[in-house]
Amino acid sequence: MLGITFFDQFGEYIMLLRKVFTKPQKRKVFFVNLIQEIDKIGISSLWIVAFISVFIGAVATIQTAFNIDSPLMPTWSIGFTVRQSMILEFCPTIISLILAGKVGSSIASELGSMRITEQIDALEIMGINSANFLILPKIVASVIINPFLITMSMFLSILGGWLAGVLTGFVTTPNYIDGLQIDFHPYDVFYSLIKTIFFAFLISSISSYKGYHISGGALEVGKASTKAVVTSSIFIILFNLILTQLLLS
Amino acid sequence: MIEAVHIFKSFNGNDVLKDVSIQFKQGKTNLIIGQSGSGKTVLMKCIVGLFEVDKGKIFFNERNFSEMNFEQRKDIRQEMGMLFQGGALFDSMNVIENVMFPLSMFTNQTKDEIRERAQFCLKRVNLENTDQLFPSELSGGMKKRVAIARAISVNPRYLFCDEPNSGLDPITSNVIDNLIREITQEYSITTVINTHDMNSVMEIGDNIAFINKGELWWEGNKDNILNSDNTELNKFVYATELTRALKKTR
Ligand SMILES: Nc1ncnc2c1ncn2[C@@H]1O[C@H](COP(=O)(O)OP(=O)(O)O)[C@@H](O)[C@H]1O
Ligand SMILES: [Mg+2]
Numbered sequence: 001m002l003g004i005t006f007f008d009q010f011g012e013y014i015m016l017l018r019k020v021f022t023k024p025q026k027r028k029v030f031f032v033n034l035i036q037e038i039d040k041i042g043i044s045s046l047w048i049v050a051f052i053s054v055f056i057g058a059v060a061t062i063q064t065a066f067n068i069d070s071p072l073m074p075t076w077s078i079g080f081t082v083r084q085s086m087i088l089e090f091c092p093t094i095i096s097l098i099l100a101g102k103v104g105s106s107i108a109s110e111l112g113s114m115r116i117t118e119q120i121d122a123l124e125i126m127g128i129n130s131a132n133f134l135i136l137p138k139i140v141a142s143v144i145i146n147p148f149l150i151t152m153s154m155f156l157s158i159l160g161g162w163l164a165g166v167l168t169g170f171v172t173t174p175n176y177i178d179g180l181q182i183d184f185h186p187y188d189v190f191y192s193l194i195k196t197i198f199f200a201f202l203i204s205s206i207s208s209y210k211g212y213h214i215s216g217g218a219l220e221v222g223k224a225s226t227k228a229v230v231t232s233s234i235f236i237i238l239f240n241l242i243l244t245q246l247l248l249s
Numbered sequence: 250m251i252e253a254v255h256i257f258k259s260f261n262g263n264d265v266l267k268d269v270s271i272q273f274k275q276g277k278t279n280l281i282i283g284q285s286g287s288g289k290t291v292l293m294k295c296i297v298g299l300f301e302v303d304k305g306k307i308f309f310n311e312r313n314f315s316e317m318n319f320e321q322r323k324d325i326r327q328e329m330g331m332l333f334q335g336g337a338l339f340d341s342m343n344v345i346e347n348v349m350f351p352l353s354m355f356t357n358q359t360k361d362e363i364r365e366r367a368q369f370c371l372k373r374v375n376l377e378n379t380d381q382l383f384p385s386e387l388s389g390g391m392k393k394r395v396a397i398a399r400a401i402s403v404n405p406r407y408l409f410c411d412e413p414n415s416g417l418d419p420i421t422s423n424v425i426d427n428l429i430r431e432i433t434q435e436y437s438i439t440t441v442i443n444t445h446d447m448n449s450v451m452e453i454g455d456n457i458a459f460i461n462k463g464e465l466w467w468e469g470n471k472d473n474i475l476n477s478d479n480t481e482l483n484k485f486v487y488a489t490e491l492t493r494a495l496k497k498t499r
Contacts, residue, residue, distance in 0.1 A: 025354055118337040121299050126351045126403075127326030129319065 013209045019131035020139065020208075033137040041103050041138065041204075042145030046152075048102065049095055053086075053153040056094075057160030060085055065170035078171045079179020082161040084188075091153040092192040093240050096199035099146065100232040104207035107138055108228035111211030112221035120212070135208040139201060146200035147193045154189070191247045198243060199236050206232045250275055251296065251407060251439055256305035258288075258295055265291045267463045269305075276437040278430050278453045282444055283460035284485060289443040290334075292460065293409055296441070297331060298322060309407065327355055330400030332410040332429075336392035338384040338399070344371070345380035348399045355403070370398040374428060390421040394428070401432060408433065408440040414449060422446065426453050447492055450474065459485065475499070 024030035064081045111134060114120050123130040158180065165171035171179075207228035214220045251273040258266040265288045273279040281289050294300045296307055298314065307314045309325050317325075338347050348367035352358065358366075371377065374394040384392060393413060400408060410429060414422035430453045433440040444450065450457060454471035459482050467482045474486060475496070487493050 029354065114340075117335055117340075118333040119339055121294075122331065122333060122337040122339075124299060125297060125326060125329055125331045125409075126354065127323040128354060 012213060013206070016131055016135075016209050016212060017205060019129060020135045020205075022129060022132050024132060024136065025128055029133075030137060033133075034141055037137045037141035038145050040106075041141050042149060045099060045102060045149060048098065049149050049153050050156055052095070052098060053091070053156040054160035054163075056090060057082060057086060057157030057162075058164035060090075060157070061161040061165045061170065062168065065165070065168070075171070075175040076179035076182055078165060079161075079176040080182050081179070083158060083180050083184070086157040086161070087154055087188050087192055091150050091157060092195040092199065093236065095150055095153050096146070096196060096203065096236055097233055099149070100199075100203045100207075100236060101229050103142065104203050104228045104232045105225040107204060107207040108211035108225040109221050111135075111208060112214045112224045113218075115212065115214050116217060116221065131212065135205075135212065138208055139204045142200040142204035143197055147196050150193065150196045154192075194247060195240065195243050198239055202235045202239060203232045206235060250310060251441070252308040253292075253296055254306045254308070256292070256295055256307070257303045258291055258300060259303060265463050266295065266302075269460070269463070269465050271458050271465060271468075273439050273441050274456060275439045276434060277455040278433050278440050278442055279456045279458070280442050280444055280450060280454050281458050281460055282450060282485070285445060287460045288463040289445075289460055290411055293411055293441065293443055297329060297409055298326075327403060328406040330403060330405035330408045332393070332396050332400050332408070332413055334412045334415055336384070336396040338387075338392060338395055340384055343381050343383050344376070344387070344395050347384070347395055348402050351399065351403050367398070367402060370402045371395070373401070373432070374398045389416050390425065393417065393425050397425075397428060397432070401436075404436070405438060408438045410440070410442045412443055412445070414444070414446055419448060422448060423452065429453065447486065447489070450486075461485075 060082045061078055064078050068077050068081075111120075114134070120130045120134070123133060162173070162176050165176055166173060207225075210224045210228040210231065211221075214224045253269060253271050256266050256269045257264075269292060271281075281292060283289055291300060295302045295305075298307075302315060305315070309328075312325060314322065314325055339350065342350065345364065345367055348370055349363050352363045352366060353360075356363070368380075371380070374397050376391065376394050376398065379387070379391065379395075384395070387395065408429070413429060414425050417425065426449050429440060429442065432438065442449070442453070451471050454474065457467075457469055457471065457474055458465055459467040459479070461481050467477060467479045469477065474482070477483065477486075487496055
């Protein structure tokens with residue numbers, strides 16, 4: 001039998017999105033679901049995002065300090081390098097990849113198990129557009145909450161960098177702050193958040209698609225959640241390149 | 250009355266339903282029986298529109314369901330209740346929320362009115378003091394009863410039950426079967442039941458359709474099923490020691 005090609009899947013994905021982006025049956029129920037999803041997708045990711053951000057910021061400072069161990073380098077280099085690498089790349093892209101792992105797999109397995117236990121069929125029988133009912137709150141919640149997570153990650157990674165720098169004596173507080181302020185373009189933050197929003201959409205919609213479209217047994221649920229993580233990660237990396245080219249050129 | 254006319258359905262070249270025409274009567278328990286894999290679930294899902302048929306038509310009291318789109322089907326969908334094989338209760342909701350859910354999505358009743366109706370339905374299926382439990386905390390029979398309560402909460406004209414007593418012991422099966430029959434008669438519902446259980450057949454088989462390899466092989470009721478001369482049907486009916494022993498005593 002013919003394998004399902006990329007284009008078939010892409011077509012199915014677009015059809016699903018067309019079902020998702022319709023008017024909810026009941027506005028009030030939609031908002032209740034949205035709040036629940038914000039809690040499930042966003043609030044529950046706070047700790048992991050905070051933890052990773054602080055430590056990567058610290059490592060960025062230490063590595064920069066080791067690599068520019070030259071008297072000719074200005075004292076602000078460390079703060080500057082940490083800020084640029086965290087805001088431009090680490091926070092939006094790497095944290096999004098981590099969220100693809102955490103949130104993507106949970107979305108795909110939730111929808112996948114609802115599919116195999118016929119809960120999705122039960123919604124359809126009642127006359128409810130199950131794709132809209134289940135998936136729209138997830139996508140909207142991700143697009144709302146991920147920019148907050150990434151903004152927090154920016155602050156915490158820079159804070160982590162400062163802590164590491166001061167504790168190890170590689171940099172003084174005034175020098176670090178100098179570095180943070182030099183040649184700062186607020187547009188960089190904006191660029192980063194635009195990427196984040198795209199990535200949030202990719203993670204939630206691709207994982208929903210992978211979970212919603214399974215058939216078979218419990219084994220498929222596990223496979224779908226793996227595929228959700230792999231596929232969303234690949235698309236994050238591809239879109240990272242495209243968006244960087246579009247937004248920074 | 251529900252009418253399915255010349256239904257064909259295949260999956261990737263595998264012909265599952267081959268020209269099935271069948272009618273289901275109001276106020277009766279209409280059974281679809283047959284071996285596992287014979288196409289009962291596919292037929293039921295085609296009738297309710299969870300699968301689109303390849304060819305054929307489906308009428309709900311003269312309304313041509315098969316030619317409607319999702320929006321147009323909504324009205325008929327709200328007259329349907331369905332009991333899925335595993336219950337299909339929403340894991341994230343407790344018992345009372347499960348039963349209240351269809352009402353809260355489609356009616357403008359107040360929360361109290363909806364709760365009252367849900368409690369009435371739970372009482373009707375003999376479930377009380379379980380309102381706050383979650384599906385994972387219920388036994389198989391209790392899940393089925395909650396699912397029945399959810400299905401009847403909207404006062405359906407049509408009730409579909411896919412293997413309502415699969416995985417249940419004979420006594421609980423019997424309770425569920427009789428509950429479905431009582432509700433069918435009480436509210437004059439058109440009820441369609443998939444089963445491969447001969448006990449159910451003899452208990453509630455008002456009308457029986459025997460499906461074999463995706464084709465309709467025999468139609469009748471519980472009074473004449475034991476005396477048919479259809480060999481395939483007899484293989485199914487007399488598949489167990491128990492039914493063969495019964496045959497000898499007749
Ligand atoms: N979604 C599906 N995709 C492909 N084949 C299916 C699907 N659902 C059912 N089938 C096939 O249809 C046939 C009948 O299945 P089913 O209606 O579930 O039997 P049963 O009578 O036990 O309910 C089986 O051969 C099954 O493999
Ligand atoms: Mg079946």
